[in-house]
Amino acid sequence: MAGSREPAASRTSTAGVLLAPADVARVVDRMAHQLIEKAGDALADLVLIGIPTRGAPLARRLAARVAAFSGTAVDVGTVDITLYRDDLRLRGVRALEDTLLPAQGIDGRLVVLVDDVLFSGRSVRAALDALRDLGRPRAVQLAVLVDRGHRELPIRADYVGKNVPTSRAQTVRVHLAETDGTDEVLVTEGEGR
Amino acid sequence: MKRHLLESADLDRDDATLVLDTAAQIDQALAGREVKKLPTLRGRTVVNLFYEDSTRTRISFELAAKRLSADVINFSAKGSSVSKGESLKDTALTLEAMGSDAIVVRHGASGAPHRLAGWVRGSVVNAGDGTHEHPTQALLDAYTIRRRLGRLDGVRVTIVGDVLHSRVARSNVWLLTTLGAEVTLVAPPTLLPVGVDSWPVAVSYDLDAVLPKADAVMMLRVQAERMNASFFPSAREYSRRYGLDAVRMAALSDDAIVMHPGPMNRGMEIAADVADSVRSTIVEQVGNGVSVRMAVLYLLLGGNA
Numbered sequence: 036m037a038g039s040r041e042p043a044a045s046r047t048s049t050a051g052v053l054l055a056p057a058d059v060a061r062v063v064d065r066m067a068h069q070l071i072e073k074a075g076d077a078l079a080d081l082v083l084i085g086i087p088t089r090g091a092p093l094a095r096r097l098a099a100r101v102a103a104f105s106g107t108a109v110d111v112g113t114v115d116i117t118l119y120r121d122d123l124r125l126r127g128v129r130a131l132e133d134t135l136l137p138a139q140g141i142d143g144r145l146v147v148l149v150d151d152v153l154f155s156g157r158s159v160r161a162a163l164d165a166l167r168d169l170g171r172p173r174a175v176q177l178a179v180l181v182d183r184g185h186r187e188l189p190i191r192a193d194y195v196g197k198n199v200p201t202s203r204a205q206t207v208r209v210h211l212a213e214t215d216g217t218d219e220v221l222v223t224e225g226e227g228r
Numbered sequence: 229m230k231r232h233l234l235e236s237a238d239l240d241r242d243d244a245t246l247v248l249d250t251a252a253q254i255d256q257a258l259a260g261r262e263v264k265k266l267p268t269l270r271g272r273t274v275v276n277l278f279y280e281d282s283t284r285t286r287i288s289f290e291l292a293a294k295r296l297s298a299d300v301i302n303f304s305a306k307g308s309s310v311s312k313g314e315s316l317k318d319t320a321l322t323l324e325a326m327g328s329d330a331i332v333v334r335h336g337a338s339g340a341p342h343r344l345a346g347w348v349r350g351s352v353v354n355a356g357d358g359t360h361e362h363p364t365q366a367l368l369d370a371y372t373i374r375r376r377l378g379r380l381d382g383v384r385v386t387i388v389g390d391v392l393h394s395r396v397a398r399s400n401v402w403l404l405t406t407l408g409a410e411v412t413l414v415a416p417p418t419l420l421p422v423g424v425d426s427w428p429v430a431v432s433y434d435l436d437a438v439l440p441k442a443d444a445v446m447m448l449r450v451q452a453e454r455m456n457a458s459f460f461p462s463a464r465e466y467s468r469r470y471g472l473d474a475v476r477m478a479a480l481s482d483d484a485i486v487m488h489p490g491p492m493n494r495g496m497e498i499a500a501d502v503a504d505s506v507r508s509t510i511v512e513q514v515g516n517g518v519s520v521r522m523a524v525l526y527l528l529l530g531g532n533a
Contacts, residue, residue, distance in 0.1 A: 115257060118268040118296075118526070127531035128229075130246060131253035168263040 053181070053199060053207070054220035062196040063093075066178060067100035069194050070147065073176075077145045080173070082110045084141075086150045086162050087132035092213035093180060094149035110137035114148075114169070119161040136169060146172040147193070151209035153179040156190035181220055183207045229527050232345045232352040235361040236402035244407055248371050250523035251516070258295075258519075269298035272529055275328040277320070278355070279305040279335045284490055284514055285355050285365070289332045292521035298529070301328070316340060317347050324348045330529055333357070338395075351528045359393050359454065365489055366399035368520040370407055372513050373444050376485050381408035386438050388414045388470060389448030389497050392421050393455070396489045397448055401429055414438055416470065418459040435470055439479045446487040447472050447498045463496060473499040477507065485509050 054062065074081050081101070085094030091113040098111045115132040117123075148162050159177060166175060178194035183201045201207060201222065208221045229246070230238050239247065258264050274293040276286055286302065293300045303323070305311075310319065320331060330351040333341050338358030345352040356362040374380050385404055391397045391413050404411050405428045412430040413420065424431055432438050439445065450466065460466045472486065480486075486498075486507045494500045503510060 115253065118254075118257070118266040123268065123530045128527050131250050131257070133253065134257035164267065168265065169261055 050224075051222045052219055053222050054197060054218075056218040059180075059211075059218040059220065062180065063096050064100055064104075066180075066194050066196055067097055067104055070097065070101055070178070071105045073193070074145060077173075078105060078107045078109065080144045082112060082137055082141055082144050082146050082172075083178075084112045084114050084136075084146055084148050084162075084166075086148060086158055087113055087115050089151040089209050089211050089214055090149045091133070092211050093151060095213075097149060097178065110139070110144075112136045112141075114162055114165050116158060116161040116165055119164045121157060121161070134165075141166070141170040141172045143171070143173050145174050145176070147176045147178050149178045151180050151211075152207050153177070153182045153190075153192050153195075154185055154207075156186045156188035159190050160188055180209055181207055231528065232341075232354075233363055233524055233528060234341050234345060234352065234354045236363045236366050236399045236406065238363070239367075239403065239406065241406050241408075244367070244370070244403060247367055247520065247523050247527060248374060250527060251367075251371055251519040252375075254522050254526075255516075255519045265295055265297060267297050268526055269293070269296040269529055272298045272329040273327055274298045274300050274330045274332060274525065274529075275323050276300065276302045276355075277323065277331050277333045278303065279310070279316075279333075279340075280356065282334055282355070284517065285334065285362075288514070288517040289353075289355060289364075289521050291518050292525055295518070296522055296525055298329075298525070316344065320344050320348050324350060330525065353524060353528065356395055358395065359398075360395050361399045361402075362395040362489075363399045363403070364517070364521055364524060365396050366403040367524065368513055368517040369396075369400055369446065369487060369489070370403055370409075371516050371520050372487065372509050373404075373409070373485070375516070376509060376512075377443055377483070380404070383409045383443045384412065384441055385409050385444045385446060386412045386414055386442040387446045387448065388435060388472070390419050390450050390459075391415045391424070391448065392419045392459070393451040394448045397446075400446065401427055405429070412438055412442070414470065416460055416466070435472075436476065436479065439476060440481065442480065442484055444485050444487060445472065445480065446489070447492075449489065449491060450493055450497055467496055471495075471497050471499065472502050474501050474505075477502050477505065480507070487513060490514070 083094040083098050085091035094111050098109045102108050113133050113135050115134045117131050176193040179192045180196040182195045183199050206223045210217055210219045212218050229243050278286055290300050332353045332355050334355040335357050338360035340357050341352050341354040387397050401411050414432050414435050488510045
């Protein structure tokens with residue numbers, strides 16, 4: 036991982052590659068193993084719910100890896116949080132994305148929310164509000180590919196792909212093959228996300 | 229999106245598609261859940277300002293606003309200070325002074341919502357003005373067609389009946405053509421407006437000739453309350469030439485749908501067994517109306533500070 040980061044950092048001072056494609060795959064594999072280990076006997080009850088845009092394909096990938104490693108198929112869903120956001124007035128309205136829950140619902144199950152970047156924690160708060168309207172899970176956990184710090188709410192992740200100390204001025208971008216054509220995580224200087 | 233929704237022409241193809249997509253996502257998000265409420269417009273106030281009678285439109289807007297957690301005030305001209313002679317402008321300014329963020333207005337005078345939009349700071353949504361437009365009805369009709377037939381581009385829609393007095397027809401003509409549908413109007417010559425030849429539509433006087441080619445047939449209500457002259461000899465004759473009965477329905481292609489904006493005159497423009505048939509989307513249209521109006525309120529109000 037360090038090997039892939041160094042040349043990128045020397046290439047330009049404003050854009051750094053945090054995770055290259057192979058790193059993303061390895062990190063997702065590790066998170067899948069952690070999910071299996073922590074879920075234990077509750078694995079069949081597990082539901083991975085992605086937060087659009089990039090949490091959705093990430094949840095599908097995690098589910099595929101969990102199934103591959105454990106032999107147990109796990110349910111996947113997505114919850115669009117746009118209508119639950121507290122910053123609509125600041126940022127304006129945007130198009131909505133899919134909300135798709137497994138047929139059995141989420142009542143009494145172990146729900147793991149999946150997102151690409153954990154920053155202020157406001158997206159996660161909105162997702163928790165949405166979940167409350169959708170059912171009553173036994174427990175809710177959080178999995179993120181990148182934790183970049185700067186929380187504004189008392190929220191922490193249960194599964195973290197990579198911890199990255201950043202300044203607020205930096206932007207962390209996650210690209211996934213499903214949405215962006217390639218797997219990578221970039222840090223750029225400039226307006227914070 | 230513009231700040232107001234006053235007529236279908238306020239929506240270009242991208243805006244209209246955004247409204248339909250948003251409605252579809254809202255439908256999907258609320259499907260099968262017990263708490264059919266979203267917190268999106270908490271703390272906003274929507275006023276339903278209705279100068280004309282309405283069942284489904286007012287209730288539909290009220291439900292849409294409530295499902296988005298907005299506060300709703302229903303105002304009907306009957307029983308208000310309007311009977312003491314208060315003008316539309318003064319009424320609207322009074323409501324705004326009390327803190328309304330959006331006004332949903334229905335008025336007997338064509339153009340009343342346009343005037344209103346010039347007086348208030350909040351958003352204005354036209355819920356039907358005279359014989360001019362009823363844009364949210366057209367949006368829910370387009371949404372219904374898209375859901376049933378899977379597309380709008382190239383869909384052949386036939387609108388039948390009292391086009392002259394119909395704001396639903398006007399809004400649908402503009403919106404559906406914006407979205408790529410081909411619209412044919414069928415009506416007796418007396419019930420077509422002057423200047424219809426400049427509209428982007430085909431016109432026919434012969435319902436039977438048009439029906440086999442239609443993907444969707446939209447029957448309009450014969451608006452007796454707006455008819456101050458004799459536009460056709462008798463209700464029976466109108467019904468025989470322009471009403472949709474089971475025999476005519478059989479001429480439709482296999483997956484064509486039958487629509488009506490309501491309220492229906494059963495036995496007049498549409499036969500009871502047609503209205504209750506599997507082709508009929510009339511009840512579905514009402515349900516879709518709530519989702520489409522939620523989408524409109526979200527897109528107009530959600531981002532405004």
